Amino acid sequence: LANTFQGDGYPLIASLALGGLAFSATFSMIRWLGPTFMRAGLKGVDMSKHHKKELPECMGAIAAMVYLLAVIIFIPFPFYKDIVAATSGGGNRDVVMHVEHVQEGRFLHRFPHGKLASYLSAVMALQSISLLGIGDDLFDIRWRHKFFIPAFASIPLLVVYFVDFGVTSVVIPTPLQPYLGELFNLGALYYVYMASVAIFSPNSINILAGINGIEVTQSIVIALLLAFNDCLYLLTPYPHPATDSHLFSLYFLLPFLGVSFALLWHNWYPARVFVGDTYCYFAGMVFVVVSILGHFSKTLILLLIPQIFNFVYSVPQLFGLVPCPRHRLPRFNARTGLLEPSVTPWTPERQPKPPVAWALKTLDKVKLLRVTLDEEGRFVETSNFTILNLWLVWRGPLREDRLAMEITGMQIVVGLFGLFVRHRLALILFKQ
Numbered sequence: 108l109a110n111t112f113q114g115d116g117y118p119l120i121a122s123l124a125l126g127g128l129a130f131s132a133t134f135s136m137i138r139w140l141g142p143t144f145m146r147a148g149l150k151g152v153d154m155s156k157h158h159k160k161e162l163p164e165c166m167g168a169i170a171a172m173v174y175l176l177a178v179i180i181f182i183p184f185p186f187y188k189d190i191v192a193a194t195s196g197g198g199n200r201d202v203v204m205h206v207e208h209v210q211e212g213r214f215l216h217r218f219p220h221g222k223l224a225s226y227l228s229a230v231m232a233l234q235s236i237s238l239l240g241i242g243d244d245l246f247d248i249r250w251r252h253k254f255f256i257p258a259f260a261s262i263p264l265l266v267v268y269f270v271d272f273g274v275t276s277v278v279i280p281t282p283l284q285p286y287l288g289e290l291f292n293l294g295a296l297y298y299v300y301m302a303s304v305a306i307f308s309p310n311s312i313n314i315l316a317g318i319n320g321i322e323v324t325q326s327i328v329i330a331l332l333l334a335f336n337d338c339l340y341l342l343t344p345y346p347h348p349a350t351d352s353h354l355f356s357l358y359f360l361l362p363f364l365g366v367s368f369a370l371l372w373h374n375w376y377p378a379r380v381f382v383g384d385t386y387c388y389f390a391g392m393v394f395v396v397v398s399i400l401g402h403f404s405k406t407l408i409l410l411l412i413p414q415i416f417n418f419v420y421s422v423p424q425l426f427g428l429v430p431c432p433r434h435r436l437p438r439f440n441a442r443t444g445l446l447e448p449s450v451t452p453w454t455p456e457r458q459p460k461p462p463v464a465w466a467l468k469t470l471d472k473v474k475l476l477r478v479t480l481d482e483e484g485r486f487v488e489t490s491n492f493t494i495l496n497l498w499l500v501w502r503g504p505l506r507e508d509r510l511a512m513e514i515t516g517m518q519i520v521v522g523l524f525g526l527f528v529r530h531r532l533a534l535i536l537f538k539q
């Protein structure tokens with residue numbers, strides 16, 4: 108493995124090993140601490156079961172803590188050679204990686220403070236988001252308040268980005284270049300864009316939720332696809348200029364996969380624990396961290412297509428055009444044991460405004476919603492605007508684990524297609 112990869116493979120092996128340790132630690136700590144969390148009031152009812160049992164909530168906090176410990180313990184590994192070189196006076200040619208200049212016949216070694224700063228900013232961003240998540244699980248912070256907090260967590264990343272890359276221009280597709288030029292500089296807007304990605308990613312994972320396992324499987328799929336994308340850059344026959352960014356990304360993704368698989372073990376149908384908002388925010392932020400610092404945030408967007416669809420589809424409820432109940436998860440039919448689309452009821456007194464009514468009926472016609480009208484054409488109920496409910500509208504009632512598997516399968520297909528577009532279509536659109 109160490110030789111297959113471009114650059115230095117040994118820290119990667121350490122990262123893989125830490126990922127394994129993180130898996131075992133998370134796996135056993137979730138079992139031990141479940142009852143403790145319940146005693147502290149962190150519990151929730153599994154709504155889609157015959158026996159409405161209470162389960163420990165917020166177990167993502169354990170995953171996040173183990174993860175943070177793992178990435179902190181990992182810090183010396185990628186810098187090992189630099190540390191040796193810096194402390195040994197830099198005499199050994201083999202270990203010197205960053206030779207600044209030669210003085211009196213000795214190589215003076217400059218420690219890569221920039222790399223360390225970006226690593227630390229990543230840890231800081233992930234710590235802030237975990238705090239927010241735990242706060243939300245404890246106190247149920249209001250939607251409009253918690254929405255912007257990921258943007259604050261991303262400030263250290265944006266500062267490092269500003270200092271390290273400072274690239275704020277986007278490449279214009281070749282056919283448009285005669286009109287717009289080769290590059291278009293977004294300037295400060297580029298930072299607004301990155302902060303928006305930071306807000307979007309954690310929140311979008313949190314609202315594609317409500318059936319056992321789905322929060323974790325969608326995060327694992329994104330992490331695996333990002334890691335796959337990283338390997339494409341590391342396995343090139345020549346050293347790719349982006350090797351460092353993609354190694355960095357793997358250092359953060361491998362332990363993430365470790366803790367996530369452990370969590371999935373307990374959260375998969377029939378769930379024994381819930382992941383809580385902590386996990387959703389934390390997972391979303393891991394993706395933001397690697398993609399901003401690795402300078403591939405646009406690739407991340409391609410991998411978030413199902414989440415983007417779910418968000419855009421949710422807009423009527425998120426912005427109050429259609430009432431939004433506290434929970435929009437699919438409805439459990441106790442008679443069949445299957446999930447059906449959950450609905451928002453309308454009363455004769457409370458009907459949608461005419462343009463909304465027209466839009467709802469149109470969505471129903473094109474099979475993007477299920478609308479029930481009474482004999483006089485008044486709205487009785489409309490299915491809730493989530494991709495999970497929509498899937499049930501299309502596929503009919505499904506068992507909970509079946510629904511989770513189908514949504515995850517769809518996400519893998521869409522994600523692979525996203526990567527294909529990124530690597531193949533980009534060649535055509537941006538050809539030299």
Ligand code: UD1
Nearest residue numbers: 151152153154155313314316317318319384433434435436
């Ligand atoms: C988000 C969704 C909400 C959805 C909820 C489910 C939006 C705007 N919000 O809210 O519609 O109902 O996630 O997580 O789209 N639960 C289960 N089975 C599961 C997972 C969760 O029954 O597999 C229930 C449990 O009672 C658990 C609760 O959902 O305690 C957790 O909900 P929470 O994460 O607090 O909801 P939000 O993230 O605010």
Ligand code: MG
Nearest residue numbers: 313316383384
């Ligand atoms: Mg949630």
